[in-house]
Amino acid sequence: MKEVKSPRKPLLYYYGIVLLMIFLFNILVTPLLSRNQVTEVDYGTFMDMIDEKQIGVVQVEDTQIIFTDKESNQVYTTGPMEDPTLTQRLHEADAQFGRVITESASPLLTWFLTIILPVLIFFGLGQYMSRKLMNQAGGKNAMSFGMGKSNAKVYVPSTQGIRFSDVAGEDEAKESLQEIVDYLHNPQKYTEAGASMPKGILLVGPPGTGKTMLAKAVAGEANVPFFSISGSEFVEMFVGMGASKVRDLFKQAKEKAPCIVFIDEIDAIGQKRNSGGGYGGNDEREQTLNQLLTEMDGFEGNTGVIILAATNRPESLDPALTRPGRFDRRVPVELPDLKGREEILKVHAKKIKTGEDVDFHTVARMAAGASGAELANIINEAALRAVRNGRVIVTQADLEESIEVVIAGYQKKNAVLSDQEKRVVAYHEIGHALVAARQSESAPVQKITIIPRTSGALGYTMQVETGDKYLMSKEELENKIATYTGGRAAEEVVFGQITTGASNDIEQATKLARAMITRYGMSDEFDMVAMETVQNQYLGGDTSLACSADTQREIDRKVVELVRQQHEKAKKILEDDRGKLDELARFLYEKETITGEEFMEILKGGEKE
Ligand code: ADP
Numbered sequence: 001m002k003e004v005k006s007p008r009k010p011l012l013y014y015y016g017i018v019l020l021m022i023f024l025f026n027i028l029v030t031p032l033l034s035r036n037q038v039t040e041v042d043y044g045t046f047m048d049m050i051d052e053k054q055i056g057v058v059q060v061e062d063t064q065i066i067f068t069d070k071e072s073n074q075v076y077t078t079g080p081m082e083d084p085t086l087t088q089r090l091h092e093a094d095a096q097f098g099r100v101i102t103e104s105a106s107p108l109l110t111w112f113l114t115i116i117l118p119v120l121i122f123f124g125l126g127q128y129m130s131r132k133l134m135n136q137a138g139g140k141n142a143m144s145f146g147m148g149k150s151n152a153k154v155y156v157p158s159t160q161g162i163r164f165s166d167v168a169g170e171d172e173a174k175e176s177l178q179e180i181v182d183y184l185h186n187p188q189k190y191t192e193a194g195a196s197m198p199k200g201i202l203l204v205g206p207p208g209t210g211k212t213m214l215a216k217a218v219a220g221e222a223n224v225p226f227f228s229i230s231g232s233e234f235v236e237m238f239v240g241m242g243a244s245k246v247r248d249l250f251k252q253a254k255e256k257a258p259c260i261v262f263i264d265e266i267d268a269i270g271q272k273r274n275s276g277g278g279y280g281g282n283d284e285r286e287q288t289l290n291q292l293l294t295e296m297d298g299f300e301g302n303t304g305v306i307i308l309a310a311t312n313r314p315e316s317l318d319p320a321l322t323r324p325g326r327f328d329r330r331v332p333v334e335l336p337d338l339k340g341r342e343e344i345l346k347v348h349a350k351k352i353k354t355g356e357d358v359d360f361h362t363v364a365r366m367a368a369g370a371s372g373a374e375l376a377n378i379i380n381e382a383a384l385r386a387v388r389n390g391r392v393i394v395t396q397a398d399l400e401e402s403i404e405v406v407i408a409g410y411q412k413k414n415a416v417l418s419d420q421e422k423r424v425v426a427y428h429e430i431g432h433a434l435v436a437a438r439q440s441e442s443a444p445v446q447k448i449t450i451i452p453r454t455s456g457a458l459g460y461t462m463q464v465e466t467g468d469k470y471l472m473s474k475e476e477l478e479n480k481i482a483t484y485t486g487g488r489a490a491e492e493v494v495f496g497q498i499t500t501g502a503s504n505d506i507e508q509a510t511k512l513a514r515a516m517i518t519r520y521g522m523s524d525e526f527d528m529v530a531m532e533t534v535q536n537q538y539l540g541g542d543t544s545l546a547c548s549a550d551t552q553r554e555i556d557r558k559v560v561e562l563v564r565q566q567h568e569k570a571k572k573i574l575e576d577d578r579g580k581l582d583e584l585a586r587f588l589y590e591k592e593t594i595t596g597e598e599f600m601e602i603l604k605g606g607e608k609e
């Protein structure tokens, strides 16, 4: 009998509390009221009190004897008895003969104080509280769903909104969204031309690229209200809550139109139906999704309610959601390129004081692959580092260090590597760097370090592309694989034994080799046949196989062959260049961190001789 979601429950609960309060009030108030009331006792008690000289005032009547307690002034009464010595004994007990004032409270007053008053007080309190709850829930009809609704929506007044100028980079996304802003500014222009706005727009891109920011910016630019809710919020609630939340959200949005409704993580409700699992748990999500679809179909294109939704897994969405008339427009929000990264860094750097040596271009170059959120984090980490070192001004060194913090975890200062381990790590890292430097197409080395990180990396080589690369040739990819194997190759060449330090390199090399064969069509055998398709472009890029078991075996064989080839190549490079390898490794071993320039200096230095 646990009807948690029943709307009657709060009421019952409430009445229970009122009754309890009345009870408590009575216990507390009655003694106060009965102070001057008369208590009836038997004659024996009266006699005992006389013996103990406890009687204050006594009034003997024909039908009763009224007397008071000397100390407490409590009034008592008892029936009269045939007792000739009573007067004498009372006198001896120092009792005063006189009139006892009996003030019995009027029954009406008593009744009022003990029952009516508490009821009034608690009803008043209850009314006040329920009104407050309703206000929090933000709607007149909020009570009808019980208390669970209160966090249904966040309403951000557009006046304090974000503008497009706050979102750095993402020019294409801004451009496509500009049309929405224009429409919200003057819808009649579009109505006249017979054009109707898309009802739903899907912002697609990896986490932290500013999708939420862009949605807010649209509302900010158009100066309209902004409703925001996360897809996961719909399904967290009790069963049946999700659908009613959707209904309520749209009701409110229509009242406030024109406005923007933003649904973050729409994949939480919009996943393909009947996909995977399905042990009843999906019912709730399906109901919510159906409600969303119904609502979207229900309103006309030109009501002024524009729905923006964000997802980083567009391929997992139910096709019903992306049908025309629903989320039929897709705006890609990609990871920022070099220029975008620099702009984002500059936007966030406005909040901090930067030194003269700060060069955002270099920082942006070093932070290849970072999302907007990560870049914001890099700026913040740099500011924190400055404060830790007792400074207000953030320097280039702070920024460069914080890139490593964000990318590779905090410097693990107290981790102690044995001398031999340090030597191995130094050779390993120089192995990567040297193989990279000796292959013409490889990017130059930016920084090499053998200071362990909390992420578990014992050291790493930071390679930086001079610009953003969109196309990679087969040769470049092969060189990349060779570079990955360079660390292990150096260990083999120098120490003749291998360590566990190369696990991440192995993973990367394998992934790349596999992609070359199955996805990029870079093997002779399979030509341009797609053996794998990318399932999830934005989250790790999971792939699914699309070939027979025999072919799979063949693919595996080709991958091994490809990696082995490059591994041999890397070994050859290092053997031929053993002098430089030793020199550089010794230098790194001593300095622990060396820059790309220092590396190149030593590398070139030898060649001139
Ligand atoms: P998403 O919704 O795509 O996961 P958000 O919009 O929540 O990403 O972005 C998270 C944070 O990252 C923002 O609050 C902002 O500080 C920063 N950020 C992301 N992209 C940008 C950008 N293009 N310009 C400025 N800041 C950005």
Ligand code: ZN
Binding pocket: 428, 432, 487, 488, 501, 502, 505
């Ligand atoms: Zn390595």
